[in-house]
Each structure stands twice: as structure tokens, then as C-alpha cells.
Amino acid sequence: MAEQLITLESFWTLREKMPLIDARSEGEFTQSHIPGAFNLPILNNQERVLVGTLYKEKGSEQATLKGFELVGPRFHQIQKQAIQSFPDRKVILYCWRGGMRSQILSWLLSMVGFEVLRLKGGYKTYRTFTFEEVRKELSLLVLGGKTGSAKTLLLNKLKEKGEQVVDLEGLANHRGSSFGSIGLPEQPSVEQFENLLAEEIRLLDPKKPLWVENESRKIGRVILPDRFFEQMISSPLIDIQKSDEERIQHIESEYGILPKEDLIKAVKRLQKKLGGLRTQEAIEDIEAGNHASWIRNLLLYYDKTYDFDLHRHDSSKTQTLDLTGQNLDSQIQLLLQAKNQFYGN
The missing domain is CATH 3.40.50 (Rossmann fold)
Structure with a gap:
């Protein structure tokens, strides 16, 4: 099933009806996340550091290839975990900026029949809101x-x-x-x-x-x-x-x-x-x-x-x-x- 991008305004209502998945690493999730989210990392802490370093040193293409090399063998495990945790197969997901990690997870879950809503702008959009909200x-x-x-x-x-x-x-x-x-x-x-x-x-x-x-x-x-x-x-x-x-x-x-x-x-x-x-x-x-x-x-x-x-x-x-x-x-x-x-x- 095709994914659907949602805005933060739509997210407030939709999250009351569907579980929320954070595709970032476990370290990022522990540091901060959208309350109520479940962590299903595409890249773990060590892999994220490795891919990030490669991106800085050799560019986006090499980093992307390395990322797929690292996480590819685990695709089936991620899908099985999602099926077990979310049997209704309807989820909202996000990563840091709504980029590659949430796109990959969306693709993986769509392949096994999930209805996926992906937060536009990712956690960064949410965090911008909360930063301003507590200072108003x-x-x-x-x-x-x-x-x-x-x-x-x-x-x-x-x-x-x-x-x-x-x-x-x-x-x-x-x-x-x-x-x-x-x-x-x-x-x-x-x-x-x-x-x-x-x-x-x-x-x-x-x-x-x-x-x-x-x-x-x-x-x-x-x-x-x-x-x-x-x-x-x-x-x-x-x-x-x-x-x-x-x-x-x-x-x-x-x-x-x-x-x-x-x-x-x-x-x-x-x-x-x-x-x-x-x-x-x-x-x-x-x-x-x-x-x-x-x-x-x-x-x-x-x-x-x-x-x-x-x-x-x-x-x-x-x-x-x-x-x-x-x-x-x-x-x-x-x-x-x-x-x-x-x-x-």
C-alpha cells in the first residue's frame, strides 16, 4: 500500500487512532522522542555513526550504499517485529527529518500490507513546535x-x-x-x-x-x-x-x-x-x-x-x-x- 505524508497539524488527531513508530537509532530515541512512540530503528547507534562518517567523507551515494549493506540483511526481522507489534498494520512513522530512514521503513512495511502515514519533516518538525511551545x-x-x-x-x-x-x-x-x-x-x-x-x-x-x-x-x-x-x-x-x-x-x-x-x-x-x-x-x-x-x-x-x-x-x-x-x-x-x-x- 502507498504511504501518505501528513502534516504536524493532522498528526495531533491521527496519533490518537494509530500507533507511532520512531525509525531513528536507539540512542536518538533515548535522548528524546515524540511521547508514546515505539522505537523500531533502521540503523542502530553504531551503524548510524558509520554511515554518518561515510557521508561526510565520501558523499551521499557511498553512505546510502553502506546503509543498505548494513540494514539489508535485517529487513525481514524489521518486518516481522512490526507485524508482531502492530497486528492492525496501520501506523504513523517518523525519523529525524522525514528522510531516508522513515522512507525505507515505510517501504518495508508497505511491502507486507501496512497502511503507513509518514510525518512530514519528521521529529525535527515536532521538536521545533515543542521548543517554541514551552517558551510562549x-x-x-x-x-x-x-x-x-x-x-x-x-x-x-x-x-x-x-x-x-x-x-x-x-x-x-x-x-x-x-x-x-x-x-x-x-x-x-x-x-x-x-x-x-x-x-x-x-x-x-x-x-x-x-x-x-x-x-x-x-x-x-x-x-x-x-x-x-x-x-x-x-x-x-x-x-x-x-x-x-x-x-x-x-x-x-x-x-x-x-x-x-x-x-x-x-x-x-x-x-x-x-x-x-x-x-x-x-x-x-x-x-x-x-x-x-x-x-x-x-x-x-x-x-x-x-x-x-x-x-x-x-x-x-x-x-x-x-x-x-x-x-x-x-x-x-x-x-x-x-x-x-x-x-x-
């Missing part, structure tokens, strides 16, 4: 508060109430502290994080405010897009307040169940900032299961860090909101009232 103007509303204020829980509840929310830490697979990666999958690359963020922003109503949690420029190894972070700094911020007891209880509910060895490693990463004595005290409390004690110890450091970071925001756009002792429903109502003061009903 947004109406942000930043939720701040010291460690343990249950900001992520509140954002999730706001989303349930119909508010527009993007969970930056969820996309980054990191909770934003030395302890932030414990028990979570590996973080995406910076580029892949931007792809994930763009996918969420694309579906939002630009006329409505978007809630995000107050973050540093880096969430673990992920770096927030420059313009997005600049907008966070200049946007309205609601700084929620809770008692130390409430914060410690919340942190203990999330971190007290984690492996002690992981908690100790996280504390040791902070040793230069905590000092030798406080580090040792925290480790001893973790080993003894005295979670409230080591959490209280570390909050002394994290509270100072938060106070320092809070000064980056425009004080005239910062509203302090005391949620101490309030139940969850009341906290949400107070947050919505605070939002209306910045953005109206």
Missing part, C-alpha cells in the same frame, strides 16, 4: 510554600476541580530536593522534558491561568526552559503557610516509608551544607526510625533555602496564605479565592 507567553499562577506544605497534593486537587495545572515535578520524575529521585523512574533528558511539557501546554486554554509549583531553575538534572522560568519569577505567587507539625507529618507520610539506605545517601549529599554534626544526627535518627526528628533537623536547611529563593519574586505579586489547621476542602477554597484576586473569576 502564559498566564501562570505559582504555588509556593516551604518543604512539606503538600503543594503537589493541593495542585492535584485543584486539577480535580477543573483548574489548569501542570505538575512540573511529575514530568521531571523528581520532587525537587536531595531526596527527590528516591523511588521514581529515571529522569527524562532536558529535551524530552520540554516535549512532555509542550504536550500539556498545547491542550490548555490560553485565556485561563495555569497553576504550577514554585521551583528552582533545575528540578534534579532537568533544567526548566529559560522563558518559562522567567515567567514563573515574574508571575503572581501564592505563598502558603502551614505549621511545622503539619509539614513534618506530611513529609513523614511520603518519605518515612522509603528505604533507609536511600534516605541516608540523600542526607550525605547535603553534608557540606548541613555540617558534620547535623548530618550525623540525621543519619542516626533515620537508622533508629525517628523520622520526625531527622525531618525537623533538615527543615532548618530547607527553610533557609526557600526564604532565599522567595526573594526572587516580585513582592507586589506575592500573597501569603495561612492554611494552618484547615481541612483539604477549605484549603482549596482559599486558594481559589486567592487566584480570583489575581485573575478574577
